[in-house]
Amino acid sequence: MRNTKIAGIALITIGLLIVVHNLGIDIFSWSFIRSIGFLVIGLLLLIKGFEKTPRRNLYVGSWFSIIGTYFLLGEFHFYSLSPGLSLTIFTLTFGFSFCILFFFKNKDWGYLLYGNLLLLIGILFLLEYLQLLPPFYFEDTVDLYWPLILIVVGFIVILRGFLNRNLDKAK
Secondary structure, three states: OHHHHHHHHHHHHHHHHHHHHHOOOOOOOHHHHHHHHHHHHHHHHHHHHHHOOOOHHHHHHHHHHHHHHHHHHHHOOOOOOOHHHHHHHHHHHHHHHHHHHHHHOOOOHHHHHHHHHHHHHHHHHHHHHOOOOOOOOHHHHHHHHOHHHHHHHHHHHHHHHHHHHHHHHHO
């Protein structure tokens, strides 16, 4: 079984390299190798996460897969890689990865809460990047509203303690 996976992955990789070369893309540039490396590592971890009990591979695998796809699409010039878009994609990726953990790791609500919070922040960054929101001055906003993080973490601690106590009573 393991040999067939390795052979399949090798054939897919060789096929992709030939197609990319035929499209005239420099496959030996560092940025292209980085993109493919992230994507392949992510896909392998996702496969491992779906096959085995430790589901943390799903989190890391989804993160690597999405970031690899982001870099690869940048290599194909679907968009220009910029710090604003990168921050947006990284935030959305972490949020999405936490949501994946929620579905595969005993329905721990903390993962869903963190995931949705990161997805919301990422969507706000994306709307600003697409100029659908007025400019968002990150440093000024962080300086002004950083205590909200303490408030949110406090609510999470209280909620988790409440949920754990209710689960203990139910047992």
